Amino acid sequence: MRIRQSSRFTGPKWLKWSLLISIIILISCFIYMIFLYVDLKESKTAGYAExxxxxxKANALTEVTAIKTFNGEKAYHVVFGKDGKEEKIxxxxxxxxxxxxxTINQSEIIAEDAIIxxxxxxxxxxxxxxxxxxxVNENALWELTYxxxxxxxxxxxxxIYDGSRYEQYRLKRMFN
Structure with a gap:
């Protein structure tokens, strides 16, 4: 008399291994995407602390409230902060x-909210x-993107002072 052994997985072995390899590949891709996201986020804010x-250190500001990046003809860190009692950019x-x-005093410009x-x-x-x-060309401006x-x-x-248009670029889509 033959005794039949029962197993939890009765399908072919290739199916079992294919499923296991697929799961490992998916987990690896997910981990890679997380590292890529963190790396891109860090590179976007690189140099802000410096x-x-x-x-x-140069006493240009006593407190920094925010830093953004502007990339035009030249690249700049745009630093928002306070110099004693005045807010500056x-x-x-x-x-x-x-x-x-x-350096620009924020009291002399049109506020960001007013432009929006x-x-x-x-x-x-x-x-x-x-x-x-x-x-742009030594002119302080608001770059409004929409x-x-x-x-x-x-x-x-x-x-940045009176809201008048300096220049405008309209980019059309080549591919839908």
């Missing part, structure tokens, strides 16, 4: 050893992306 340290160039800082509110009234069918202070009603990606440069 910029903050340099500005505090400093454009800190990323290239070169000698840093020629451009004015834009919403002019373009109510548009999708807002972001707003960043910009420095998608217009035609689906074009728009970079609108407005004066």
């Amino acid at each position: 910029t903050e340290r340099q500005l505090l 400093i454009f800190y160039p990323l290239e070169g050893k000698k840093k020629n800082l451009t 509110d004015d834009w919403k009234q002019q373009c109510n069918q548009c999708e807002f992306v972001k707003i960043t202070p910009a420095l 998608k217009d009603q035609s689906g074009r990606y728009v970079l609108d440069y407005l004066s």
Whole structure:
């Protein structure tokens, strides 16, 4: 008489191994994606701590509240902070050893919220992306980025002092 042995998995061995290998590959891809995300996030804010340290050391600011990056003809860290009692925006160039800082008092400019509110009234069918202070040809500007009603990606440069348009780029999609 034959005794039949029971097993938990009665299917073919190749199916068992294929399933195990697929699970290992999926887990590996997931771990790789997490490391890639963390690395990209760190590279986006690379140098912020050094910029903050340099500005505090040079007494340009007493407190740093935020740092953004502007990439135009030249790349800058845009530093928001306080110098005693006044709030300032400093454009800190990323290239070169000698840093020629451009400093703007926030009390002299049109507020970011006012620019966005004015834009919403002019373009109510548009999708807002972001707003960043910009420095183009030594002109302090707001870089307003959005998608217009035609689906074009728009970079609108407005004066930081009076809101007048300096220049505008409308990029159309080549592929849908």
